[in-house]
Amino acid sequence: MELFTYYRSSAAYRVRIALNFKGIQYDAVPINLLTGEHKEEKYQRISPQGLVPALRLDDRKIMTQSTAILEWLEESHPAPALLPDDSYQRGVVRSWANIVACDIHPIDNLRVLNYLVGELGANDEQKQAWYQHWIKLGFDVLESQIKANPYCHGDQVSMADIYLIPQVYNALRFKFDMTSYPKILSVYERCNQLDAFIQAAPENQPDAV
Amino acid sequence: MELFTYYRSSAAYRVRIALNFKGIQYDAVPINLLTGEHKEEKYQRISPQGLVPALRLDDRKIMTQSTAILEWLEESHPAPALLPDDSYQRGVVRSWANIVACDIHPIDNLRVLNYLVGELGANDEQKQAWYQHWIKLGFDVLESQIKANPYCHGDQVSMADIYLIPQVYNALRFKFDMTSYPKILSVYERCNQLDAFIQAAPENQPDAV
Numbered sequence: 474m475e476l477f478t479y480y481r482s483s484a485a486y487r488v489r490i491a492l493n494f495k496g497i498q499y500d501a502v503p504i505n506l507l508t509g510e511h512k513e514e515k516y517q518r519i520s521p522q523g524l525v526p527a528l529r530l531d532d533r534k535i536m537t538q539s540t541a542i543l544e545w546l547e548e549s550h551p552a553p554a555l556l557p558d559d560s561y562q563r564g565v566v567r568s569w570a571n572i573v574a575c576d577i578h579p580i581d582n583l584r585v586l587n588y589l590v591g592e593l594g595a596n597d598e599q600k601q602a603w604y605q606h607w608i609k610l611g612f613d614v615l616e617s618q619i620k621a622n623p624y625c626h627g628d629q630v631s632m633a634d635i636y637l638i639p640q641v642y643n644a645l646r647f648k649f650d651m652t653s654y655p656k657i658l659s660v661y662e663r664c665n666q667l668d669a670f671i672q673a674a675p676e677n678q679p680d681a682v
Numbered sequence: 683m684e685l686f687t688y689y690r691s692s693a694a695y696r697v698r699i700a701l702n703f704k705g706i707q708y709d710a711v712p713i714n715l716l717t718g719e720h721k722e723e724k725y726q727r728i729s730p731q732g733l734v735p736a737l738r739l740d741d742r743k744i745m746t747q748s749t750a751i752l753e754w755l756e757e758s759h760p761a762p763a764l765l766p767d768d769s770y771q772r773g774v775v776r777s778w779a780n781i782v783a784c785d786i787h788p789i790d791n792l793r794v795l796n797y798l799v800g801e802l803g804a805n806d807e808q809k810q811a812w813y814q815h816w817i818k819l820g821f822d823v824l825e826s827q828i829k830a831n832p833y834c835h836g837d838q839v840s841m842a843d844i845y846l847i848p849q850v851y852n853a854l855r856f857k858f859d860m861t862s863y864p865k866i867l868s869v870y871e872r873c874n875q876l877d878a879f880i881q882a883a884p885e886n887q888p889d890a891v
Contacts, residue, residue: 541776567750
């Protein structure tokens with residue numbers, strides 16, 4: 474498989490963790506979001522949205538959108554599992570993942586921040602306040618809900634950890650104050666001791682600057 | 683089951699369609715997002731995020747986040763299916779659903795538009811431009827990718843239709859020009875001939891104004 478990725482993309486980071494966790498070999502194809510490589514026609518043939526990640530399964534099949542890719546990985550490579558067996562608990566894990574996937578990351582990501590500054594003339598303080606507002610809403614709820622013993626959903630790594638860790642990495646990069654989130658931080662530290670997470674980290678990617 | 687819902691919420695609308703489509707009876711519990719009922723302590727005990735939808739499965743189990751709820755519905759009530767049998771095609775359908783769930787709706791929803799106006803002082807024109815920018819990016823890709831013969835993924839209703847129709851309803855309410863999207867519009871019109879979609883429409887909810 475080929476993963477079209479960018480080292481700092483949270484969504485690509487999620488898929489890198491899952492591929493590593495399930496022991497699936499892949500070739501990383503870096504797409505430079507800073508130089509606009511994702512907007513070139515060549516890449517638009519891979520991902521019509523011009524976003525990373527995209528996963529090439531074979532000569533004819535490419536999958537986009539990290540959540541679709543992660544569900545496909547879980548269905549096609551079920552062991553080790555990233556969702557619990559219990560039907561209701563699967564929903565709980567997915568709801569925590571969705572808080573990051575839908576209610577934090579899309580609002581706080583690079584293209585939205587660029588629009589705020591470029592089109593609406595937001596200054597640095599306003600941009601930072603925006604970022605902090607949305608991540609605080611999401612992290613407040615996650616901190617109150619996750620188990621953190623030691624992972625989000627208990628003693629097994631789950632989809633919830635796979636979404637949370639890249640978002641925490643991003644939060645720290647934006648100097649978001651994490652002192653109110655001891656459970657989230659403990660999950661972050663614990664996950665970052667695992668090979669699957671370490672090898673997926675931005676600084677360990679071939680395109681890291 | 684009890685569905686905590688608001689008639690105009692796109693995310694609640696998705697779940698209403700799916701419940702109807704699968705023939706699952708539920709009681710609607712309206713939560714008024716305009717009067718701030720979702721921010722009251724009573725509702726925060728149902729949904730710590732203070733968002734709709736939330737689905738009460740029984741006395742002890744409540745599920746939040748529409749994508750988690752829809753995946754749970756598909757797993758627990760598999761017929762009629764909302765995802766194809768083929769593993770790759772399931773990913774394709776989910777990727778289209780995710781374009782709406784992650785890349786349009788969270789950026790264009792009420793709480794974000796309220797922040798733009800209230801905190802950043804955006805005027806009506808800027809708010810409208812913001813709305814149109816993000817929906818155009820998403821709809822351009824969906825228009826080029828979906829099959830629309832007659833539904834997004836062919837002759838069966840799928841998750842993709844369940845995400846798309848509430849977003850189109852919202853677009854029309856914001857007077858977004860849909861003339862460049864004949865395939866999306868044809869799916870919209872076709873779905874709105876089905877009972878599951880008609881009964882889930884905002885104007886047919888008990889709390890519709």
